[in-house]
Amino acid sequence: MASRRRDYDDIPGTIVFDGRQSRRGYALNKFLMSLNQPANREAFKADEAGYLDRFRLDDEQREAVLERQWLRLLQVGGNVYYTYKLAACDGMTFQDLAGAQTGMTPEDFAAMMRDGGRSPQGGG
């Protein structure tokens, strides 16, 4: 898909949820939004693959959900607030989800935050 560059594309380690991501992730986020309903959460937990058949996910998105590939979920169009609904299904905190996208262990990520977080200079 031809797409002009945006002025924020060079920010490292950041996926801005813009129109490109929103179009890519529409079905994925629709699935994630459905988890706001308790009955849907139960149905998903009971049969994850079967529940996903209700939504038009592509193969990459489907795999990212089933394998809980947290960073990849954003790369294939998931928005982080929507993605957290899946993480909450697994009993994760938002900090767990944030940390899981960085490749750090939950303990290391929590310690980094207690120490003042990631520096905006350099890669942190």
Place this chain on the structure above:
Amino acid sequence: MARIAGGVGCSHVPAVGAAIDKGRTAEPYWAPYFAKLDRARRWIAEVDPDVCVVVYNDHASAFSLEVIPTFALGLADEFPPADEGYGPRPVPVVRGHPELAWHLAESLILDEFDLTLVNEMPVDHGLTVPLSVMFGQPEAWPCAVIPLCVNVVQYPPPTGHRCYRLGQALRRALESYEGDERVVVFGTGGMSHQLQSERAGLINVDFDTEFLDHLVDDPEAVAAIPHLDYLREAGSEGIELVMWLVMRGALGPRVREVYRATHVPTSNTHNGLLILEDA
């Protein structure tokens, strides 16, 4: 006319709500943060507002990608706490103020702010955490609340400049109301934080300090901050700070800083709390 008694800037970190709801505020991690709230709670108890206009963003609760209003005003009698994917917060139902809300809708739209009008919506942590921060755990919220919801989830959010102008229009709208309600305007969200991708965990205290300083004494300069600067310096979720500009616009050109507290970290966020009154 309704009188604006002050403005509150307040982060809306979900973990703060969870700490309150689960009785964890005295734990070592949380106690230093919650100790900073006493002064703010005393202030709002003294002001005793009739209405709080809470500028906040919905996080895939009332709104999804199906419909994305840039500005949405809540007109209902009440707004239930939202199930955001893990059950609703155990907090009181938010009581609205339909008469004033409809006045705001008429005034703001005719003042060329093309709001989406909402008669039914649940409210998520974006709105209820600031209420908990300021009011604690009452059986019922002590005042009516008018939700003013701003899209900051789907890029692009409205510009800081647009938010500042909306705040100024909100002031005109409140001042043209027939009632004599005391109103506090909340701007919520921020400060610096990034919840996504490899740069998750970003905190930028210098950016936030400068933002707060200039929000007080040079709001036009803050209103001119481009989105790129928020994204780069305050993190992809730090762009929520544009909502504080609606609050600032609702106050006069010159304000008095009543109270400021910041805390690193609450969960993943540089937490900010700011109280302003017209000078």
